[in-house]
Amino acid sequence: MLKNFWYACEFSSAIVHKPKSIKMLGQNFVLYRDRQEQIVALKDQCPHRGAALSLGWVEDNCIRCPYHGWKFRSDGQCTDIPANGPAGSLPPKAQVATYPVQEKYGFIWIFYGDLPEARRPPIPPLPEYDDPSFHSISVSVKFNAHYTRVIENALCPAHMATVHANSFGAGFAEDPRVAPYQVESRPWGLSAKLQYANYTKPKGIFKLFFRPSRTTLNARTTFYMPNITIVESDFVRGKMVNYAIHLPVDDTTTISKRMQFRNVFIQRWMQRWIDPLFVKFHYKVCEEDRAVSESQYPPVIPDSFSEEVHTPADALPLAYRKLRQQCIALGWGTKPSSQPAQITDRLNDQLEVAVTDQLVVDAKAGSSI
Numbered sequence: 001m002l003k004n005f006w007y008a009c010e011f012s013s014a015i016v017h018k019p020k021s022i023k024m025l026g027q028n029f030v031l032y033r034d035r036q037e038q039i040v041a042l043k044d045q046c047p048h049r050g051a052a053l054s055l056g057w058v059e060d061n062c063i064r065c066p067y068h069g070w071k072f073r074s075d076g077q078c079t080d081i082p083a084n085g086p087a088g089s090l091p092p093k094a095q096v097a098t099y100p101v102q103e104k105y106g107f108i109w110i111f112y113g114d115l116p117e118a119r120r121p122p123i124p125p126l127p128e129y130d131d132p133s134f135h136s137i138s139v140s141v142k143f144n145a146h147y148t149r150v151i152e153n154a155l156c157p158a159h160m161a162t163v164h165a166n167s168f169g170a171g172f173a174e175d176p177r178v179a180p181y182q183v184e185s186r187p188w189g190l191s192a193k194l195q196y197a198n199y200t201k202p203k204g205i206f207k208l209f210f211r212p213s214r215t216t217l218n219a220r221t222t223f224y225m226p227n228i229t230i231v232e233s234d235f236v237r238g239k240m241v242n243y244a245i246h247l248p249v250d251d252t253t254t255i256s257k258r259m260q261f262r263n264v265f266i267q268r269w270m271q272r273w274i275d276p277l278f279v280k281f282h283y284k285v286c287e288e289d290r291a292v293s294e295s296q297y298p299p300v301i302p303d304s305f306s307e308e309v310h311t312p313a314d315a316l317p318l319a320y321r322k323l324r325q326q327c328i329a330l331g332w333g334t335k336p337s338s339q340p341a342q343i344t345d346r347l348n349d350q351l352e353v354a355v356t357d358q359l360v361v362d363a364k365a366g367s368s369i
Helices: 147-155 268-293 312-332 341-356
Strands: 005-011 020-024 027-033 039-043 057-059 062-064 078-080 101-104 107-112 135-143 183-186 189-198 215-224 228-234 239-250 253-262
Touching (some): 005 027, 039 101, 039 107, 147 215, 147 228, 147 253, 147 268, 183 215, 189 312, 215 312
Antiparallel strands (some): 005 107, 020 027, 027 039, 057 062, 101 107, 135 253, 183 189, 189 215
């Protein structure tokens, strides 16, 4: 897992004035809205006896601990200990860790790390969110798998004909080849244009609305550190953008929070009956991915590239692995690095250059590892 990035931890609509517990990166956070509708993010642990603050309540823009009633401001400072009385002193350590927070693109984002504000990687753009020509649906899917495997599944261009043969992948089996492609650099990310030969219509709802038979499907897959995947598909009769946040809950659990944008059938009277169909189909596709992701071993993508066999079609997942390793070498892993100090210092110097260049990665599909 990685620090020093903004993590979208929940949909905006899920955070209200009642405290809500969020688990990510193996830790517990508590979020709530104050009277001004601003989001407050704290560590979900009272420093007194360790009770979960999320079981408490919001009072005067502060949060009360459910155990002994200690009251904490949005900056984490304790302002009241009922057992001490109104004139009682407050221990200097009576405070809770707080986290920078943003509300953007329909998500609540928490910055987890120790970088100063000026050096923090930004939240990547999502232009479709404010584009009136697109309409969106949202889903949340739990995977009993490490987030790195879930991300690689989303970035993989070669599994449609097999994993998704009973959904949108129908039609690819006749020619499952992945045409050569090049991985392009993005600020703190990667992107690739992809083409697929198609011979039949897909199964499910898509067969009614999208993609005539015998056509070429044009797509673009994009990744942003640390856990965002975007798959844009041109179905000839419409465009769809699948935006996913793969939240690392712990070492064995990932929650994918997804927004799917489409530029067809967006009239309000259509949304009421078409949206549930798209939601149902999206869950079907996720179930197909989940079965494979949860079966993979080792659970975490290997540190060494030689532990698994690779082909030219794996260029995008391999570029993700390289980018992730760069961030770990920079000291951004949440676990202590096992690198000797002198090697770490040298890697930090190298990565400072890479960061300045927005972590440029240029991987070509014509090369195998």
